[in-house]
Amino acid sequence: MLPLSLLNAAQNKPMLVELKNGETFNGHLVNCDNFMNITLREVYQTSAEGDRFWKLKECYIRGSTIKYLRVPDTLLDAVKEEQNRAREAGRSARGSHVSGTGARGRGAPPRGTPVVQSREVYI
Amino acid sequence: MDSLIPFTTSGSLVDCVDRKMLVVLRDGRKLQGVLRSYDQFANLVLEDTVERIYHQDVFAEAWRGLFLIRGENVVLLGEIDLDQEDEVPLRQVEWTVLEPYHKQDVANKKKREDVKSQVLYEQKGFCKEGGEGDGY
Numbered sequence: 001m002l003p004l005s006l007l008n009a010a011q012n013k014p015m016l017v018e019l020k021n022g023e024t025f026n027g028h029l030v031n032c033d034n035f036m037n038i039t040l041r042e043v044y045q046t047s048a049e050g051d052r053f054w055k056l057k058e059c060y061i062r063g064s065t066i067k068y069l070r071v072p073d074t075l076l077d078a079v080k081e082e083q084n085r086a087r088e089a090g091r092s093a094r095g096s097h098v099s100g101t102g103a104r105g106r107g108a109p110p111r112g113t114p115v116v117q118s119r120e121v122y123i
Numbered sequence: 124m125d126s127l128i129p130f131t132t133s134g135s136l137v138d139c140v141d142r143k144m145l146v147v148l149r150d151g152r153k154l155q156g157v158l159r160s161y162d163q164f165a166n167l168v169l170e171d172t173v174e175r176i177y178h179q180d181v182f183a184e185a186w187r188g189l190f191l192i193r194g195e196n197v198v199l200l201g202e203i204d205l206d207q208e209d210e211v212p213l214r215q216v217e218w219t220v221l222e223p224y225h226k227q228d229v230a231n232k233k234k235r236e237d238v239k240s241q242v243l244y245e246q247k248g249f250c251k252e253g254g255e256g257d258g259y
Binding site: 001002003004006007020021022036063066067068069070071072073075076 | 148150159160161162166167168170171187188189190191192193196256
């Protein structure tokens, strides 16, 4: 799944954000947008040198200042699981539907599937 | 020999997905992990990431987990040859042991780069802007 979709799926999860200047922000993701702008709550900010700390109830971080984000490793599996469940639900719903005019070509991926799919490539 | 064959599509990372990759960031960090996805900005999702630091003939590793890296901070991305990756001619030690040496190397490098850019500015008229925060 796309990097920004992973970020969207990480809402309410704890994460570490490191900015380009080396400061780090540990907190729970409230929201994010397509520019990677994010809002966090219950934030622990650390200076680049690692010597000063602040606690912030909430903060807004502009996407362009971000170097990287570290998220819980369980997140990727959780999202894959959810995607599979959604696909199964969609498939069974469509299966029960009589496919007449809605018929697609052999092996065509369902609409809305992202182009980059890890582990599954539709040729 | 597969690693010698160039990508068939220019500028595409699809051949790198689900492979173990080395990522060098602009701050000089070297991360190794499995590339799970990317987008048009080359933002990367790297799973089971390990950060490695080096000093002379010694290295140390620290496990970092799941990364979402903003594309503009990436210097390079290289595929790791799984057959050769264990043939490292370096000795491995604990991170806490090596970290001060690595930090010293980084500080020395920054000093050398500052002197270099100052000389280039004074003697050759090069502008000093554009490399802020770069440590690679």
